[in-house]
């Protein structure tokens with residue numbers, strides 16, 4: 001407020017605008033990153049039915065893997081999203097790394113990919129259910145716990161998942177997630 005009072009209105013606006021712009025230019029945007037990673041770029045806009053069929057090259061995999069370290073969470077999210085949809089077991093390494101991400105949306109997408117049977121014909125990595133159950137029960141973000149419940153609802157029968165859903169249906173702190181866990185448990189029990 002002191003800054004605003006010290007400048008005529010027009011100048012104060014310019015000052016704040018440039019401050020905002022300085023903040024935004026710190027991160028390369030997803031579009032800019034895609035321009036530099038031409039092998040991955042077409043995948044970002046590819047319809048899912050085509051993406052599911054695509055055979056990824058070493059170059060695509062290398063570029064996708066490099067996105068895991070990117071400072072912009074939108075880039076990391078897209079890498080997790082693509083690694084989920086591309087039916088290739090070499091993408092699991094990307095998902096394992098991103099399921100530790102600081103940003104809940106990125107973490108949730110990567111965790112989902114580790115257990116998403118709908119997107120994969122290759123076997124899911126051993127130990128992925130244990131990681132998902134841990135996230136469903138203990139992740140601090142409701143967004144992540146919610147995503148786990150949604151993922152569990154369509155997962156093939158697994159006693160560890162039923163147990164986790166049962167526990168969440170009774171003890172989850174968020175009412176909406178608790179209700180979804182109960183629904184997911186019923187759905188899971190039907191397929192068991």
Ligand SMILES: [Zn+2]
Nearest residue numbers: 084085116119
């Ligand atoms: Zn999926």
